[in-house]
Amino acid sequence: MTKVGIVAHHERGEAHSLARSAAEWLATRGHRSWVPESDARLSGLQDLSGEQPLGAADVVVCIGGDGTVLRAIELLDGAETPIIAVNLGSLAYLTEVEPHALPEALERYVAGDCRTEERMLLDVSLVRAGSGLPETTWRALNEAVIEKEESGHTIRLLVNIDGAPFTSYAADGMIVATPTGSTAYSLSARGPVISPMLHAILVTPVSPHQLFDRSLVLAPEEAVGVELAGHRGAALTVDGRRVATLGSGDLVQCRRSIARAHFVCFGKRRFHEVLRAKFGLSDR
DSSP states (O other), X not given: OOEEEEEEOSSOHHHHHHHHHHHHHHHHTTOEEEEEHHHHHHHTOGGGEESSOGGGSSEEEEEESHHHHHHHHHHHTTOOOOEXXXXXXXXXXXXXXXXXXXXXXXXXHHHTOOEEEEEEEEEEEEEOTTTOSEXXXXXXXXXXXXXXXXTTOOEEEEEEETTEEEEEEEESEEEEEOSGGGGTHHHHTXXXXXXXXXXXXXXXXXXXXXXXXXXEEEOTTOOEEEEEESSOOEEEEETTEEEEEEOTTOEEEEEEEEEEEEEEEOSOOOHHHHHHHHHTOOOO
């Protein structure tokens, strides 16, 4: 018996229907499936609700777009359970399986006819001014963002690398991303595109008001700290979720996590081919 956790887009009826049909398909073949209790309430799938955490599953079926995948990573809470990502999004980089092909994907997974692809995660910690110790730590598949709250003003950010001062920025914000996150917010801020097969930490300023406006691509061992200076507040967002409000002297620390994300792949899926398809690039 294979234990399958299901995470579905909260608001899309197509995702809910697909979750129910997947659960039925699995049950008729002797496998067990459930939607985590907290997520089932939000998506209206209480009939599929289960008390076990998502990390207790052998595999997770994620039905939606990249945002739904990010929520699955949050629910896994560091468990390295592989994810079968089903595409209901528009510009999804992380999803591979089309809705009609989900039964075949499940059959192939159970038969072992697949491979897994590993992705780096970030541990994002918040150290309040004067405390010296992390208050909370989150995991990010894409990025941590420190961003201004007040329109029309920049914020001052002090960046350190491995505890050594690098420089200060007057900017709208700062993005600390994984290679997977290089095609998310960092790309919109004109950061480089990095193959998710690499392990690296990407630091991209958002609309910096200074001559040095380049992104930094650092080794995965190089931890990044971003301290808020000055009197203007900021928000900390992790993978699209606002998790904290920052004040002067608060420090956000980002380092490579010992946990990793794993995605189930069927056939060959090259990153540059995904980019080409998503951006409609031609040969010449």
